[in-house]
Amino acid sequence: MSKKRVVVLGGNFGGLTAGLAVSHELHKDVDVTVVSLSDKFVFNPSLIWLPFGKRSPSDLTFSLAPTFESHGINFVHGEAKGIDPSAKKVSTSVGEFDYDYLVIATGYRNNFAIAPGLGPGGNAFTITTLEDAIQAREGWRRFLDKPGDVVIAASQEAGCFGAAYEYLFNVSYRLRKAGLKKQVKLTFVSSEPFLGHFGVGGLPHGESLIKMFLKKENISYLVNSSIDHVDEGRMVLAGGEALDFAYSMVIPPFVGQDFLHDIPGLTDAKGYVKVRDTYQSELYDDIYAVGIAAQVPSPWQTAVAVGIPKTGFPTERMAHVAARNIASQIKGEPLKAHELFGDMPAVCVMDAGNNGVILLADKMLPPREHGVLIPGPQAHAMKLAFEKYFMWKSRHGYVTLP
Numbered sequence: 540m541s542k543k544r545v546v547v548l549g550g551n552f553g554g555l556t557a558g559l560a561v562s563h564e565l566h567k568d569v570d571v572t573v574v575s576l577s578d579k580f581v582f583n584p585s586l587i588w589l590p591f592g593k594r595s596p597s598d599l600t601f602s603l604a605p606t607f608e609s610h611g612i613n614f615v616h617g618e619a620k621g622i623d624p625s626a627k628k629v630s631t632s633v634g635e636f637d638y639d640y641l642v643i644a645t646g647y648r649n650n651f652a653i654a655p656g657l658g659p660g661g662n663a664f665t666i667t668t669l670e671d672a673i674q675a676r677e678g679w680r681r682f683l684d685k686p687g688d689v690v691i692a693a694s695q696e697a698g699c700f701g702a703a704y705e706y707l708f709n710v711s712y713r714l715r716k717a718g719l720k721k722q723v724k725l726t727f728v729s730s731e732p733f734l735g736h737f738g739v740g741g742l743p744h745g746e747s748l749i750k751m752f753l754k755k756e757n758i759s760y761l762v763n764s765s766i767d768h769v770d771e772g773r774m775v776l777a778g779g780e781a782l783d784f785a786y787s788m789v790i791p792p793f794v795g796q797d798f799l800h801d802i803p804g805l806t807d808a809k810g811y812v813k814v815r816d817t818y819q820s821e822l823y824d825d826i827y828a829v830g831i832a833a834q835v836p837s838p839w840q841t842a843v844a845v846g847i848p849k850t851g852f853p854t855e856r857m858a859h860v861a862a863r864n865i866a867s868q869i870k871g872e873p874l875k876a877h878e879l880f881g882d883m884p885a886v887c888v889m890d891a892g893n894n895g896v897i898l899l900a901d902k903m904l905p906p907r908e909h910g911v912l913i914p915g916p917q918a919h920a921m922k923l924a925f926e927k928y929f930m931w932k933s934r935h936g937y938v939t940l941p
């Protein structure tokens with residue numbers, strides 16, 4: 540009997556883990572093909588350091604083909620353009636692929652339409668993709684020649700708040716190193732209802748801890764804020780308040796990839812695939828979605844809308860759940876793996892230049908029993924060590940390691 544075909548779309552945290560894990564679950568008795576728009580893995584958590592020259596693009600990327608090929612997985616560098624669920628086919632920029640099971644791990648794209656003046660060629664930088672972070676690096680170099688005030692923001696509907704805080708505190712650290720700390724006014728603008736909400740409802744003492752950090756670093760802040768538009772050198776908030784800047788970085792909201800909208804009933808309005816706790820699509824038993832591509836319903840409504848951070852750790856967990864269930868389906872067994880995003884443990888390290896905070900909680904989303912924030916320089920050391928470990932683990936395809 541011919542081997543079952545599993546096609547994975549996307550090759551970053553979710554796709555890399557899902558492709559390798561499904562092959563591992565089935566002792567390679569499966570035909571896995573990974574199709575990815577990027578031929579490189581990008582370790583997005585280190586994008587916060589790229590604008591300051593602490594990391595170069597080659598430090599946080601590696602080529603995907605050798606990793607997959609060394610594990611007997613076909614790697615295709617191409618862009619998925621459409622899915623035909625009834626014919627079980629994916630059309631891509633490099634041809635069509637038939638599948639028995641499909642995993643969508645196509646992550647996010649930036650939604651710059653949220654406020655005029657954002658995006659490439661706009662008036663504020665972002666760091667959420669490698670290309671964006673390279674632009675932010677050019678801007679930072681120009682800023683150092685001609686310094687002025689700085690505004691760092693997490694826009695309405697943004698979910699990646701950790702990166703916004705990390706960038707803010709890294710900017711503060713870099714200003715001090717450049718001898719500019721006293722002359723530059725640094726302001727943080729966030730859509731969060733309170734400091735340290737992080738899009739996960741906050742953690743015990745989180746708000747007071749972040750307030751203390753901001754006071755120590757002499758950073759002004761505005762919460763519950765949405766950006767109306769960004770002009771050259773000026774951010775205008777929905778309430779009319781204007782903040783002048785010489786350098787600004789905004790974390791925008793994320794949305795799913797456009798082509799997914801075309802499959803009736805597959806996604807929500809943001810282009811995220813509606814999934815069950817098995818990470819199967821709500822509509823199709825043979826289509827899975829993991830990582831940022833998967834929809835996570837928001838358990839709250841805030842005055843200004845905030846998104847949910849689908850970080851690396853839950854992305855890997857979703858990919859393992861999907862891989863186990865695909866293996867069960869192929870073996871004709873009942874599905875064994877079920878795990879809601881909100882019930883997964885939260886493990887995150889937030890860097891602050893030479894300091895940081897470790898966030899640990901029993902669940903990503905409340906109600907929780909335990910949650911703790913541990914500040915200190917060990918968090919910075921941990922982020923450095925985590926980067927090295929994760930890059931090593933991923934490059935070698937050791938996805939069964941924690």
Ligand SMILES: Cc1cc2nc3c(=O)[nH]c(=O)nc-3n(C[C@H](O)[C@H](O)[C@H](O)COP(=O)(O)OP(=O)(O)OC[C@H]3O[C@@H](n4cnc5c(N)ncnc54)[C@H](O)[C@@H]3O)c2cc1C
Pocket residue numbers: 548549550551552553554574575576577583584585586587617618619620644645646647666667668699701702796798829830831832849850851852854887888
């Ligand atoms: C600045 C920043 C800092 C972060 N910091 C942390 C952190 O400290 N800790 C943490 O845990 N998480 C962090 N995250 C979140 C983490 O990066 C995400 O959880 C992770 O990237 C999600 O992985 P993914 O595979 O779902 O999506 P992505 O990383 O977005 O990968 C999607 C993949 O799909 C491919 N693709 C896209 N469209 C197509 C298409 N049409 N066809 C084929 N392939 C396609 C892309 O090329 C890419 O390879 C951070 C994110 C950012 C942006």
